[in-house]
Amino acid sequence: MPIKTTAAVRIGDIPASALPATLNGLRVQPESDKAAVSHADGSYARAVGFYSLRQSQLVEATLEVIELVPSTPNTAGFRLSLVNQVTGGIPSEVRLSGHSVYLASGIGSATSTWFDGRVLFILTTRSQYSTPRALLEATLGVHLS
Amino acid sequence: MFTVLGPWSDALRRSRLHQFVALVLAAVFISSCQSPDTLATELHADITRTMATSMQFVWTDQELSLTQTVSGQYADAYRYHLLYVANGVPAWEEVVKDDAVADRILDPAAVARYWSTQRANVTIPSAQLAGAALLAHHWVVDTTGAPSVPTVGQEVQEYKDDPFDQALLFLSDVNNLISLAPPPEVRQYRADDVTPVYKPTDDPFPAPLKGSGITRYDVYEQPLPVVQTASPGAVPAPPTISNFTKIAIYVKNGMVVEIRLTTDPIDQLQQLVNNYHLSLPKNLSREGQEAFAQTAIQRLSIQTGTLPFLVRQETLVVEPLPRGTSIAIPSGAVPAKLSFLHPS
Structure with missing residues (x-):
């Protein structure tokens, strides 16, 4: 089912201070995605943050945090269709740390997607990264108030 | 009682008989119209809810010449401690915690028999450190080798690489078997059910305790x-x-x-x-x-x-799962790669 977006809204930034400086030993570095966001005609996003998680300079993972507008439908079906768009298929669902986490594998990477209230988290990890589960566990502990 | 009543009672008896028949038909009709689709949907939801819950469980599989069990504690898909027992003999123990997996093989012959029944192309490499330690019944830990989360599609009773997957996927298998059942798929058991x-x-199954x-x-x-x-x-x-x-x-x-x-x-x-x-x-x-x-x-x-x-x-x-249960990698385990046990 295609997701019908809302009318155009101004999309803000999620400040880097909302996240810890490191996650599972990886440095959290804000990345700019202004160009991509500025081209969005309409969106359920109210604010967006995009971060790389680095071991030294090597990007081991990326984290996208999307705060949804209050009018976003709060139904399981809507959320699942949103997740399906993110993962590009039907992911497997596991219950971790009180969250329903949707897991999907891609070429050379794996994506974990979950909701924390009205905040959508998308964690993409390199397949070669040695401790992806510990990273996911650490990231599941991040809450944006 | 009807026999002591006169002709008037015959009419009453017929009337009561009609009422009784009507009541029985109504009862059968109502029970057969008890939203069977809703019942199946609710049961699927109950199974899905259970799969997402921290639990301790015992799965038993009794065949003509083999009885095998998997029991243990399952906090979530990334944290569990399970024991495989074949014909009453502990054979294989596994702990998964986040990215780490620890295994201890207690009865290599039973484990090899399991693999052969599942057509799993797995052998324990005795020349390698991990294999030698496993064959000596030691715990071996692979700090980054946790097996992938077992998943199942719509297929039923497919081959599984290890008994732990078989036990962990049992609820999914049952969910699929319910979907394969002819409509209305399920019916609530009642001891006095006419259909x-x-x-x-x-009926090989016991009634629930009153x-x-x-x-x-x-x-x-x-x-x-x-x-x-x-x-x-x-x-x-x-x-x-x-x-x-x-x-x-x-x-x-x-x-x-x-x-x-x-x-x-x-x-x-x-x-x-x-x-x-x-x-x-x-x-x-x-x-x-x-x-x-x-x-x-x-x-x-x-x-x-x-x-x-x-x-x-x-x-x-x-x-x-009791509150406070902690899943931990056994101390003193031999660190080595266990990828041969968990082909992805």
Whole structure:
């Protein structure tokens, strides 16, 4: 089912201070995605943050945090269709740390997607990264108030 | 009482009889209209909810010549501690915690037998550190080798690489078997049901204890395939596991507490013999009949590529995981790679 977006809204930034400086030993570095966001005609996003998680300079993972507008439908079906768009298929669902986490594998990477209230988290990890589960566990502990 | 009443009572008796018949018909109608689709949907939801819960469980699989169990504590898909026991002998123990997995093999022969039944291409490399340590019954830990989360599609009873996956996927398998059942898929068990899923003489499952708050749901069996053509000597399509599987699911407060599943063609043996022109030896014991049916069905379905048909009884007993339970990698484990045990 295609997701019908809302009318155009101004999309803000999620400040880097909302996240810890490191996650599972990886440095959290804000990345700019202004160009991509500025081209969005309409969106359920109210604010967006995009971060790389680095071991030294090597990007081991990326984290996208999307705060949804209050009018976003709060139904399981809507959320699942949103997740399906993110993962590009039907992911497997596991219950971790009180969250329903949707897991999907891609070429050379794996994506974990979950909701924390009205905040959508998308964690993409390199397949070669040695401790992806510990990273996911650490990231599941991040809450944006 | 009617006999002591006069002619007036005859009319009353007929009237009461009509009322009684009407009540019975109404009861049957109401029970048969009890939103079966909703019932199946609710049961699927109960199973899904249970799969997402921290639990301790015992899965038992009893076949004609093997009884195997997997028991343990399951906090979530990334944290569990399980033990595989074959014919009463502890054979294999595994702990998964986040990215780490630790294994200890106590009975290599039993583990090898399991792999052979599942056509799993796995051997323990005795020349490597991990293999040597496992064969010496030591714990071995691979700090980054946790097996991928077992998943199952719509297939049923497919080959599994290890008994832990088989136990962890049992609820998913049952969910799929329910979906394969003919409509309305499930029916709530009642001891006095006039149209039960399983006739009392063929019902292998116990009723829930009175006052326990447990509700039992029975899954309809798929009828045996029938001949599609009128050609002489034609036989139906091969039967599948869903033709011989009876399932009872016990639910309390929206959570599955027990599942009992039997795969046994004994009730349909004569129909099987007739449909597929089999020659049933005389004077077979019950076990002999089961073995005969198992062999016959395996021969009939040899080209389907699925697991060999096995007469078996499977049971899953689930309890909530006690608060404060901690899953930990055993101390003193030998650090080594265990990728040969967990091919991805």
